[in-house]
Amino acid sequence: MLELIFASHWYWLIAAAVLLILxxxxxxxxxxxxxxxxxxxxLFLLVVPGADPAWQLLALAISTCMAVAAxxxxxxxxxRQQPSELNQGLEGFIGRTAVVxxxxxxxxxxxRLEDSSYPASCQAQPAEGQPVRVVAVAGQTLVVxxxxxx
Numbered sequence: 077m078l079e080l081i082f083a084s085h086w087y088w089l090i091a092a093a094v095l096l097i098l099x100x101x102x103x104x105x106x107x108x109x110x111x112x113x114x115x116x117x118x119l120f121l122l123v124v125p126g127a128d129p130a131w132q133l134l135a136l137a138i139s140t141c142m143a144v145a146a147x148x149x150x151x152x153x154x155x156r157q158q159p160s161e162l163n164q165g166l167e168g169f170i171g172r173t174a175v176v177x178x179x180x181x182x183x184x185x186x187x188r189l190e191d192s193s194y195p196a197s198c199q200a201q202p203a204e205g206q207p208v209r210v211v212a213v214a215g216q217t218l219v220v221x222x223x224x225x226x
Contacts, residue, residue: 082129088118110145113140166194166213173223177206187220196220 095111116139174187207223
């Protein structure tokens with residue numbers, strides 16, 4: 077019975093498809109590497125039909141390791157390209173445009189950014205509805221300046 081599993085490349089390709097579908101259903105970024113490894117063993121059997129089960133298992137181990145190494149390299153490259161915006165607090169708003177939601181008096185007012193309202197300070201006295209740019213954060217207050225028209 078076990079010999080039948082190793083008899084054809086179709087078994088490996090079907091196993092690869094099942095593992096990749098399971099990765100979609102049960103995400104965890106683990107089954108995908110086994111799926112790629114099984115697919116490579118199926119392709120190996122197309123090139124070397126009738127390979128012994130030991131060679132097939134060796135090909136599975138090597139191809140799975142290669143898939144994991146390639147995936148880790150790809151993931152590391154993606155992480156380097158995307159700066160982390162987690163846990164930045166109000167500093168994450170620096171450079172963004174906000175709209176004044178409460179007119180400024182004596183340099184203090186409120187601005188609306190996304191779905192929230194924040195206390196803000198500004199050298200000028202922007203009116204309600206006027207766009208401003210966040211330039212810094214002082215404690216829990218956004219420091220804004222008037223939006224320059226370009």
